Amino acid sequence: MTIYDVLKKLPYKKQLYIKYKFNIWMQNERNMTEEEFLKQVDLKGMGTYYRWERSPEYKHIVSIVLAAKQANDLLTIYENLKKKVESDPNPKDIEMMLKLMKEINLHNKEAEKFFASDKDENDKDDDLEL
Template identity: 40%
Template sequence: MDNITIWDVLRSLTSRRKLYVKWRFDLWRAKDEVPADEQELIERMHVKSLLPYQEWERTDEFRHISSLVLQSNQGRDLEELYNKVKERALNEPNAKDIEIMLKLQKEIGEHYKDAQRYFKGEE
């Protein structure tokens, strides 16, 4: 079975939830018209407030969406960290930073697996 990406999940959401998730996690693509602020987002969503969406953030579905976003960002983050660790390794290496990063990477991986199971209907 293929892995589910954040873009797969976005396609399955209502247009309002999709817009909220893109705004919440800054997932805009080049062609997207980005709302300038929260008020413009509310106007584009044609809602009175974001309260129902903020409450939705406490659901399993949104938690799993967050995991997918973190996983998709992990590659870029790892590249940035690699470059910083490489630079420090040339000057003064810090084993504690590497250990923390490996633990964080493992944790993100576990959340990612949970999200995959959730969106594949296995949970």
């Protein structure tokens, strides 16, 4: 499950907030100011989003975003570690990488379970105040 699969399940304004917060726009990377974001979602302040950030839903989304970003880091670590192991094998480096991968997979599985469960129709409402 990718972050974009998860975003499809969220109300539009929450999708925009996640894209804004983590700068994960599909088109060219763009930096948006808070004022530009608020104008786009037609809100006066960020309070609604700050309250949402304390929810389990938001925390699971963050987990998926971090897992996606760490996947790129793991690729770099793997490539560097592979070169190091080929020239001077060190079991501690390999063990550390495996532990990190296990931890990421655990968090990602929890987030996938959260978004795979059938949610009530009420949860599909974006709960945002105008």
